[in-house]
Amino acid sequence: xxxxxxxxxRALYAVFIxxxxxxxxxxxxxxxxxxxxxxxxxxxxxxxxxxxxxxEAALRSQFGLDRPILVQYADWGLDFLRGDLGRSxxxxxxxxLIRERLGATLLLAFMSIIITYxxxxxxxxxxxTHQYRAGDYFWTFLGFIGLATPNFLLALILLxxxxxxxxxxxxxLFSPGMEDAPWSLAKLLDLVNHLWIPIIVIVTxxxxxxxxxxxxxxxxELGKQYVVxxxxxxxxxxxxxxxxxxRLALNPIVNSLGHVLPVQISGQTITAIVLNLPTxxxxxxxxxxxxxxxxxxxxxxxxxxxxxxGVILADILLTIYxxxxxxxxxxx
Amino acid sequence: MSxxxxxxxxxxxxxxxxxxxxxxxxxxxxxxxxxxxxLFVLLALYLVAFTYEFWAPYGAITxxxxxxxxxxxxxxxxxxxxxxxxxxxxxxxxxxxxxxxERVYTENTDEIHPIRFFPRGESYRFWGRINGSLHLFDAGxxxxxxxxxxxxxxxxxxxxxxxxxxxxxxxxxxxxxxxIIGASLGGLSGFYGGFVDIVIMRITEILSAxxxxxxxxxxxxxxxxDWPVAKTYFAITVILATMQWTFLARAVRxxxxxxxxxxxxxxxxxxxxxxxRVIFDHLLPGYISFLIVNLTLAVxxxxxxxxxxxxxxxxxxxxxxxxxxxxxxxxxxxxxxxRPWMLTPALFVIVTVxxxxxxxxxxxDAADPFKDM
Numbered sequence: 240x241x242x243x244x245x246x247x248x249r250a251l252y253a254v255f256i257x258x259x260x261x262x263x264x265x266x267x268x269x270x271x272x273x274x275x276x277x278x279x280x281x282x283x284x285x286x287x288x289x290x291x292x293x294x295e296a297a298l299r300s301q302f303g304l305d306r307p308i309l310v311q312y313a314d315w316g317l318d319f320l321r322g323d324l325g326r327s328x329x330x331x332x333x334x335x336l337i338r339e340r341l342g343a344t345l346l347l348a349f350m351s352i353i354i355t356y357x358x359x360x361x362x363x364x365x366x367x368t369h370q371y372r373a374g375d376y377f378w379t380f381l382g383f384i385g386l387a388t389p390n391f392l393l394a395l396i397l398l399x400x401x402x403x404x405x406x407x408x409x410x411x412l413f414s415p416g417m418e419d420a421p422w423s424l425a426k427l428l429d430l431v432n433h434l435w436i437p438i439i440v441i442v443t444x445x446x447x448x449x450x451x452x453x454x455x456x457x458x459x460e461l462g463k464q465y466v467v468x469x470x471x472x473x474x475x476x477x478x479x480x481x482x483x484x485x486r487l488a489l490n491p492i493v494n495s496l497g498h499v500l501p502v503q504i505s506g507q508t509i510t511a512i513v514l515n516l517p518t519x520x521x522x523x524x525x526x527x528x529x530x531x532x533x534x535x536x537x538x539x540x541x542x543x544x545x546x547x548x549g550v551i552l553a554d555i556l557l558t559i560y561x562x563x564x565x566x567x568x569x570x571x
Numbered sequence: 572m573s574x575x576x577x578x579x580x581x582x583x584x585x586x587x588x589x590x591x592x593x594x595x596x597x598x599x600x601x602x603x604x605x606x607x608x609x610l611f612v613l614l615a616l617y618l619v620a621f622t623y624e625f626w627a628p629y630g631a632i633t634x635x636x637x638x639x640x641x642x643x644x645x646x647x648x649x650x651x652x653x654x655x656x657x658x659x660x661x662x663x664x665x666x667x668x669x670x671x672x673e674r675v676y677t678e679n680t681d682e683i684h685p686i687r688f689f690p691r692g693e694s695y696r697f698w699g700r701i702n703g704s705l706h707l708f709d710a711g712x713x714x715x716x717x718x719x720x721x722x723x724x725x726x727x728x729x730x731x732x733x734x735x736x737x738x739x740x741x742x743x744x745x746x747x748x749x750x751i752i753g754a755s756l757g758g759l760s761g762f763y764g765g766f767v768d769i770v771i772m773r774i775t776e777i778l779s780a781x782x783x784x785x786x787x788x789x790x791x792x793x794x795x796x797d798w799p800v801a802k803t804y805f806a807i808t809v810i811l812a813t814m815q816w817t818f819l820a821r822a823v824r825x826x827x828x829x830x831x832x833x834x835x836x837x838x839x840x841x842x843x844x845x846x847x848r849v850i851f852d853h854l855l856p857g858y859i860s861f862l863i864v865n866l867t868l869a870v871x872x873x874x875x876x877x878x879x880x881x882x883x884x885x886x887x888x889x890x891x892x893x894x895x896x897x898x899x900x901x902x903x904x905x906x907x908x909x910r911p912w913m914l915t916p917a918l919f920v921i922v923t924v925x926x927x928x929x930x931x932x933x934x935x936d937a938a939d940p941f942k943d944m
Contacts, residue, residue, distance in 0.1 A: 259777040267789055387924035389875050391882055392898070392917045399907045399914075505782035509879050523785055524883065527792040539789055543781045550780065 245558060253551045260543045261319070265312050268527075268536045319540065325533040327526070333537045336522060341541070344518040347511075348503040350434070351441045359446045360492070363453025364485060370458060378450060385447035390506065394440045394513040401436070437514050441507045449492065456491055460484035496557060500549025504542055596860055599937035606933020609926040616923060620735030624695045627729035628709040628717075631892045633693060635714055635724040638663065641676050643719045643912055644710075651680040658686040660710050673909055684713025719912035721900055730892055731916050737893035738874055739923065741808055745873040746866050748812035753819030754862065760820065761827025762850060772824070775817035783814055787876060791885040800891040807886050811873050822865060826858045860938035868931040871924040878920050894920050 280290050280298075306314075318325065324333035366375045460466065461484055469479045508520035515521060519538050526535035590598070600606060619626050629635070644660050662682030665674040686708055694704040709715060717728040760771040790810045794803055830836065831854075839853050880886030881895025882902070889896055897916040901907050907914060 256777055256780050259773075260781055263777070263781070264789075267786075267793065383925055383928060384921070386928060387871070387921045389878055389882075389917075389920060391879055392914075392920070395901060395904075395907065396914070396917075398904050399911070402904055402908060501780065501782050505784040508782070508784040508788070509883070512883065520785065524788060527789060528884075535789065539781075539785055542785050546782050547780050 242558075246555065249551050249554055253547055256547055257544065260547070261316055261540060262312065264536060264539050264543065265315060268539060269315075269532055315536070319537070324537040327531050327534040329531075333534050336534065337519065337537060337541055340517055340519050340522055343516065344504070344507075344520075345545075347434075347437065347441065347507055347516070347518060348500060350438055351445070351503050351507065352499055354438060355442050355445045355449060356492075358442070359449035360453055360489070362446075363450045363488075364457060364480075366450065366454040367457035367461060367488075368480065375454075379454075382447035382450050385443040388443070389509075390440055390444060391509045391513045393443060394437075394510050397436055397440060398514070437507075437510060437516055440510045440514070441503070445502065445506065452491055452495075453488060457484055457488040460487050493557070493560065497550050497553040499553065501546035504546055504549075592856065592860070596934075596937045600933050603933035603936060605929050606937075609929035609933070613923070613926045613930065616735060616919075616926075617739055619732055620739050622697075623729070623732035623736060624697050624703065625705060626707050627726070627732045628692065628706055628715055629726045629729045630693055630695060631725070631730050631733035632890060633725060633729075635720065635726070637665075638714055638716070638720050638724045640674060640722055640910055641714075641716050641720045641724075642910075644714070644716045645678070646686065646715075650683060656683065656685065659683050660686065660713050660715050662713055671909070682713070684710045684715075686715065687711050718915045719910070721913070727897070727912065727915065730897055731894070731919055734892045734894045734897050734916065735919065737804065737887055737891060738877060738895065738920070741804065741811070741877045741893075742870040742873040742927075745808045745811040745815070745877075746870050748808060749815045749819055749869060749873075750862070750866055752812060753816035754823050756816070757820030757823030758827060758850065761824035761831065762846070762854075764828075768824070771820065775820050778814065779817045784879075787811070787814060787880065788883070788885060791880050794885075796888065800887070803887060803891065807877060807880065811876055815869060815873070819862075819865060819869070823858070823862070826861060827854060830854055830858065860934075864931060864935045864938055867927060867934055871927040874920065874923060874927075 280295055283290055322334065324337065327333055327336060362378050366378050369375050463484075466479065466484060469483065470476070474482075507516075507518065508523070510516075511518045511520040512524050519542055523535060523538040523542070525531075526538060623631075641663060644663075646658050646660060648655060648658060650656050650659070661678035661680055662684065663676050664679045665676045667673075668675050687710070688708050690706055690709050690711070691704045692706040692709045694702065697703050716726050718731065719727050721727055721730070756771050760768045787810060790813070791807065794806045794810075798806070836849060836853055839849050844852070877886055877893065878895040878898065881888075881893050882898045884899065887893045887896050889899075894916045898914075900910075901913040901917075
């Protein structure tokens with residue numbers, strides 16, 4: 240398959256997946272909650288107003304809610320495509336709310352991905368080359384604890400420790416007052432100061448998992464005969480290590496690149512809620528709690544959109560890195 | 572010669588050669604010390620959670636008047652005059668700290684309550700059916716809060732044991748559901764291939780493309796707040812399983828596709844075996860160990876998810892007691908700073924998840940047929 244053919248195929252695939260997701264998202268967020276008219280009527284009745292069945296029906300047709308659900312879905316979908324995400328319960332434009340938080344969400348995701356690899360790969364190599372030594376046990380133990388501790392708990396514990404030790408409050412990404420200030424060196428430093436705790440929390444579980452994968456695959460490679468041969472022929476250990484086994488052991492990690500963005504977007508949600516970060520996760524959470532349907536649907540859809548685009552981008556990058564992948568997929 | 576005589580005549584090596592797959596796996600697993608240890612810890616945790624009424628000194632929702640937010644009770648052996656008295660606790664007195672408006676508890680050294688073992692204490696209905704009042708221990712007239720008490724004067728230790736019932740079982744039941752959906756859909760997909768395969772695989776791809784935790788939150792938020800505990804429990808389990816089955820389905824499918832090409836499957840088909848027979852007699856034994864390993868490793872994810880959802884107030888809700896709902900008490904920092912013992916449910920979550928990981932690792936190594944004995 241040619242490269243352009245492959246690109247077209249991936250793009251069509253992304254469109255198909257996104258269509259299906261939009262339908263699921265629409266169904267699970269909007270359907271079970273009754274419609275806007277139900278809420279208006281309930282609110283009016285709570286204030287003591289009398290609303291007849293006819294008035295209710297009239298309201299419904301005014302909002303277009305008496306049409307079949309598929310028509311409503313199509314309507315919502317077309318608005319979404321046009322970039323009109325509707326208004327939140329408080330009357331704010333959803334576009335605006337999402338745009339405000341998109342940057343921080345992506346920043347956190349990419350920082351986390353880079354730091355995960357920067358930390359996990361060297362430690363994985365160290366652990367595999369020092370198998371069953373104190374250092375290996377230390378990292379393995381730490382990795383297991385990292386995997387077993389729920390993210391939100393780690394966030395809570397760090398909040399507590401920093402509060403105790405330094406009297407710091409570390410919620411959010413900026414100090415009070417800094418948020419609306421124009422960008423400056425001081426603001427950047429402030430951001431960095433606030434960023435590293437959420438990043439530690441978000442990164443822990445994935446780093447632990449990546450260390451274990453790296454260690455296991457590298458150990459497998461190190462046991463193979465070509466390693467023995469290379470050593471017997473006198474290749475210096477370090478050169479041999481980085482030239483062959485490490486490169487091969489990186490393969491599963493490179494291959495998992497496709498899932499990295501969805502995993503990051505999903506993984507930072509609860510941490511962001513606990514630490515009150517200005518990302519999309521807490522926005523979705525609050526929208527769901529306050530039954531802000533339009534907002535919740537849009538945020539969930541935008542999150543899924545980011546995940547799918549991430550997967551497709553990673554796919555394309557991978558085929559540039561290793562054309563065999565494209566051939567395999569084409570052959571399927 | 573009887574079969575028994577034959578078996579005893581065999582050397583250890585002979586026995587290795589005639590051992591069934593299950594025996595081989597068990598043998599290898601037993602060598603994984605950490606795995607065996609973890610398995611025992613897990614069994615103990617489950618046993619305690621399922622019969623917590625006996626192990627806990629008090630009921631999970633019993634409120635002790637005047638004992639709000641007490642720190643963990645200290646168990647003493649020697650009294651203030653230096654005489655040995657066996658395990659006992661002092662009575663508690665409190666006064667209000669006028670700066671923080673927190674109660675400050677002090678021990679009243681005149682009031683000594685020896686710890687009683689196997690006392691008849693608070694009565695309970697075991698699993699809502701059998702009446703009982705036997706407990707492992709209590710402090711008689713005094714109060715014993717091993718891990719402190721919460722803001723309504725409920726014993727945290729008893730509540731953690733009770734919470735284990737929901738938190739530990741939700742993992743197992745969720746995994747059972749995952750297994751049923753994942754193994755059957757993945758099995759269909761891998762065995763029949765073609766159109767069935769394409770449809771099922773597209774569904775798994777769509778579901779796994781949606782970020783998992785946001786979707787979980789969205790689904791859990793649908794569950795009406797006024798549902799009874801049992802119904803909510805079921806709903807949460809279903810929600811957890813709907814997202815988890817995809818990975819299992821894909822794994823089962825890949826494994827089946829690989830095995831479908833083996834000669835013995837073709838041989839069975841030529842010999843006239845039905846599809847069901849091929850699946851259950853020939854293919855299933857080949858991948859059952861693989862399934863068990865994957866499922867063991869999926870349980871901790873479920874437990875963590877339940878804890879996180881309940882912590883956010885979207886999973887189990889009071890009056891249901893689970894480790895997640897208990898951690899709701901630790902949601903803000905001033906609470907943790909003043910009452911750090913409210914974090915102890917987390918310790919149980921971490922230990923459980925660790926133990927499942929160790930058992931899963933041990934099983935994975937044991938189920939690997941290429942590993943030496």
